[in-house]
Amino acid sequence: MISDGEGEFLVKLARNAIETYITHKKIINIPDDVNPSLKEEMGAFVTLNRDGDLRGCIGYPEPVKPLAQAVVEVAISAATQDPRFPPVTATELEEIQVEVSVLTKPELVEVGKPAEYLEKVEVGRDGLIVEKGMYRGLLLPQVPVEWNWDIGDFLANTCIKAGLSPDCWLEEGVKLYSFQSQIFSE
Incomplete structure (x- = not known):
C-alpha cells in the first residue's frame, strides 16, 4: 500500500486540513509535489x-x-459533519488526536452458507461492510480489537451499525465485504 513516510504525511495533511477549515473556513489545496x-x-x-x-x-x-484529496475531504467531514457529535471547535484542536486509515478495495466475502463467515473473516486483519437493500454499515479493522470482540461480536456490531438486527449476517440476501487498512496516527 503506502510507506510510513507517506502515512505520516497524510496524518499531517489531515491535521492541517482540519485546523485550516475550523480556524479560517478554507479548504487546503493538495501540494503540487505530493508523491504520485x-x-x-x-x-x-x-x-x-x-x-x-x-x-x-x-x-x-x-x-x-485520489488518496490525498480523499484525506483532506474526510478529515474536514470527521471534524464538522459526523452526526454523532457537534463540530470540533478551535479550542479543542490541541486535544484532538488524528488517525488516518488507508483502505484496500472492499471485496465480497463469498460463502456457501453464512456460518462460513466465522472462518473467512479475521479480527484484527479485516474491516467489514454489511449490506442489505439500502442498509449498509462499516466497521474498520481496529474497532473489534479496541473493544476486544470475537468474530461473532464483530459481525453482530457491523449489522447493528447498518441499522439491522445483530444476526442479520445469517439472513438470505445479506452481502458481506471485507477490506484491510493501514493505520497512521499522531
Whole structure:
C-alpha cells in the first residue's frame, strides 16, 4: 500500500486540513509535489479521538478519489459533519488526536452458507461492510480489537451499525465485504 513516510504525511495533511477549515473556513489545496502514490484512488477514513474517546470518524470506503484529496475531504467531514457529535471547535484542536486509515478495495466475502463467515473473516486483519437493500454499515479493522470482540461480536456490531438486527449476517440476501487498512496516527 503506502510507506510510513507517506502515512505520516497524510496524518499531517489531515491535521492541517482540519485546523485550516475550523480556524479560517478554507479548504487546503493538495501540494503540487505530493508523491504520485498519494494521487492514486484509494479508500480512506479519518478518525478523531479526544482523551481516548471517539470524537468523529468519516471516510470513503471505496476508492473514489485520489488518496490525498480523499484525506483532506474526510478529515474536514470527521471534524464538522459526523452526526454523532457537534463540530470540533478551535479550542479543542490541541486535544484532538488524528488517525488516518488507508483502505484496500472492499471485496465480497463469498460463502456457501453464512456460518462460513466465522472462518473467512479475521479480527484484527479485516474491516467489514454489511449490506442489505439500502442498509449498509462499516466497521474498520481496529474497532473489534479496541473493544476486544470475537468474530461473532464483530459481525453482530457491523449489522447493528447498518441499522439491522445483530444476526442479520445469517439472513438470505445479506452481502458481506471485507477490506484491510493501514493505520497512521499522531
